[in-house]
Amino acid sequence: MRLPRWLLPLALAATASASHVVPFRIHKQRTSGLPLRRRGVPFDEDLANNLTSGAYFAQVELGTPGQTLSLHVDTGSTDVWVLSPQTNLCRSSALQSVHGNCVSTFDSSASSTFREVEDADFEIRYLDGSGAEGIYFTDNVNVGGLNVTGVQMGLARKSTSSWGMLGVGYAKNSAARKPYPSIMDNMFDQGLINIKAYSLYLNDLEASTGTILFGGIDTEKFYGELKTVKTLPNDNVGHVTHFNVSLTSLTTVSATTEPEEFLISPVPVILDSGTTLTYLPRTVTGPLFDKINAYDRSSATIPIVFVDCALRTSDPSLVFAYRFGSDDGPVVKVSISDIVFDDVKAYVSAGIITLPSNLPFPRDRVCSFGILTSQGGEVHLLGDTFLRSAYVVYDLTNDQISLAQSNMNSTKENIIEIPKGATAIPSVTGQAVPISTLESQHPNSGTRSRPSFPTALLTCLGVSVFVATVQ
Numbered sequence: 001m002r003l004p005r006w007l008l009p010l011a012l013a014a015t016a017s018a019s020h021v022v023p024f025r026i027h028k029q030r031t032s033g034l035p036l037r038r039r040g041v042p043f044d045e046d047l048a049n050n051l052t053s054g055a056y057f058a059q060v061e062l063g064t065p066g067q068t069l070s071l072h073v074d075t076g077s078t079d080v081w082v083l084s085p086q087t088n089l090c091r092s093s094a095l096q097s098v099h100g101n102c103v104s105t106f107d108s109s110a111s112s113t114f115r116e117v118e119d120a121d122f123e124i125r126y127l128d129g130s131g132a133e134g135i136y137f138t139d140n141v142n143v144g145g146l147n148v149t150g151v152q153m154g155l156a157r158k159s160t161s162s163w164g165m166l167g168v169g170y171a172k173n174s175a176a177r178k179p180y181p182s183i184m185d186n187m188f189d190q191g192l193i194n195i196k197a198y199s200l201y202l203n204d205l206e207a208s209t210g211t212i213l214f215g216g217i218d219t220e221k222f223y224g225e226l227k228t229v230k231t232l233p234n235d236n237v238g239h240v241t242h243f244n245v246s247l248t249s250l251t252t253v254s255a256t257t258e259p260e261e262f263l264i265s266p267v268p269v270i271l272d273s274g275t276t277l278t279y280l281p282r283t284v285t286g287p288l289f290d291k292i293n294a295y296d297r298s299s300a301t302i303p304i305v306f307v308d309c310a311l312r313t314s315d316p317s318l319v320f321a322y323r324f325g326s327d328d329g330p331v332v333k334v335s336i337s338d339i340v341f342d343d344v345k346a347y348v349s350a351g352i353i354t355l356p357s358n359l360p361f362p363r364d365r366v367c368s369f370g371i372l373t374s375q376g377g378e379v380h381l382l383g384d385t386f387l388r389s390a391y392v393v394y395d396l397t398n399d400q401i402s403l404a405q406s407n408m409n410s411t412k413e414n415i416i417e418i419p420k421g422a423t424a425i426p427s428v429t430g431q432a433v434p435i436s437t438l439e440s441q442h443p444n445s446g447t448r449s450r451p452s453f454p455t456a457l458l459t460c461l462g463v464s465v466f467v468a469t470v471q
């Protein structure tokens with residue numbers, strides 16, 4: 001499951017068939033240099049926030065000598081695969097005008113450690129309909145400065161995706177008919193990490209980089225306590241195949257209005273960095289969209305939910321609080337400014353998007369919303385419009401997820417290693433919650449309880465003191 005392929009740059013969108021286009025966010029060039037090199041355990045890898053394509057990329061070195069490739073980091077799938085200069089898409093400008101230019105390619109003939117895997121056909125399809133097919137091979141991959149040897153990967157002969165993937169999901173969810181060790185398995189088996197777990201910090205929408213930290217936790221990157229929930233098995237096969245967790249509450253909370261609950265019963269949701277937006281069932285989005293006066297066109301050829309851009313300014317303290325597991329489970333709050341995007345107007349002007357005549361707010365104030373209604377079936381996804389606000393530890397060894405509120409734009413680091421044989425993610429505490437953002441970070445405001453002291457007032461006074469605990 002990856003980002004909807006309709007997220008194409010405007011220039012491309014204008015020439016593409018309408019069915020594959022929808023707004024991208026903002027143009028922004030990647031500003032950071034090479035990934036931070038760290039030796040030893042745990043190790044991290046910078047993720048480039050490619051706003052142009054609405055996705056997060058890791059730079060890896062593939063083969064001998066190493067070739068640098070940008071791969072899309074996907075927690076929702078398992079296969080690592082790459083494009084080659086021979087992939088049909090990379091050889092055809094006609095195909096590229098539909099699916100986008102090939103981001104980076106791997107020349108297998110230039111790698112002395114490349115080995116083709118016999119009798120193994122590579123074929124993968126994502127939820128958005130895109131996919132790739134070709135052969136499987138093994139080669140060495142350098143991630144974040146560490147060598148992982150003999151990694152099995154797909155080499156696309158044909159692709160409708162303009163970039164390769166770094167799938168970091170469950171090995172059991174591989175697209176291959178014959179199961180093989182995933183890159184997470186390889187890292188663990190080769191002693192590079194103590195546990196098959198990584199922490200994902202996508203960072204602020206405006207930030208150029210986030211981080212994936214293999215085998216460790218960075219306590220500078222989140223607020224409050226890291227809390228753990230179990231991942232849920234897939235009913236079709238009887239074991240865990242995805243980072244599927246139980247969403248038990250979704251409330252809107254603000255300094256000026258009463259909290260409001262939008263979940264009537266728990267919803268299984270998949271935490272998927274390969275998906276740009278968030279998809280929830282109609283039972284949730286119906287009342288939620290009514291509340292914010294949104295116009296739902298999730299089922300259209302260009303799926304989009306229109307909202308009034310004024311939402312960003314009319315109640316800037318408004319947050320969407322997601323709670324997982326028990327009443328005491330982790331709560332992550334997504335601020336209104338991180339989920340309302342002023343990215344539609346150019347498409348309307350270009351005639352790519354036609355606004356409905358009964359839009360419930362002025363047409364010159366049209367923005368898009370980061371939550372859509374799930375289409376066709378029971379798969380609900382929390383993509384980047386949720387994940388940017390969260391610090392998430394994905395533990396494949398113990399089938400669990402730990403979550404905390406992200407400390408966006410943090411430049412410090414304090415990395416702790418997850419010990420060997422750990423059966424639980426250490427329950428560590430991150431940064432103290434700043435009072436100025438207390439309303440949006442308050443651990444209890446995911447419930448209906450009122451803040452215990454007047455945070456709105458403190459915010460007005462611009463107080464920037466930090467408190468150790470907030471209850």
Ligand SMILES: *[C@@H]1O[C@H](CO)[C@@H](O)[C@H](O)[C@H]1NC(C)=O
Nearest residue numbers: 030048050052053057070103
């Ligand atoms: C970011 O996206 C643009 C446009 O799709 C592409 O040209 C560029 O190579 C991408 N950068 C990375 C690091 O993937």
Ligand SMILES: *[C@@H]1O[C@H](CO)[C@@H](O)[C@H](O)[C@H]1NC(C)=O
Nearest residue numbers: 039064140142145146147148
């Ligand atoms: C990775 O392996 C290659 C080839 O075996 C070697 O040249 C390189 O020094 C290794 N890099 C690290 C960081 O160990």
Ligand SMILES: *[C@@H]1O[C@H](CO)[C@@H](O)[C@H](O)[C@H]1NC(C)=O
Nearest residue numbers: 232233234235236242244268
């Ligand atoms: C997610 O969890 C639900 C509830 O336990 C289960 O019915 C469903 O099969 C799971 N989905 C996947 C894709 O694992």
Ligand SMILES: *[C@@H]1O[C@H](CO)[C@@H](O)[C@H](O)[C@H]1NC(C)=O
Nearest residue numbers: 204205206207208407408409
């Ligand atoms: C992070 O920094 C960007 C500017 O680089 C800013 O626009 C954004 O509001 C910051 N986010 C937070 C949560 O402070």
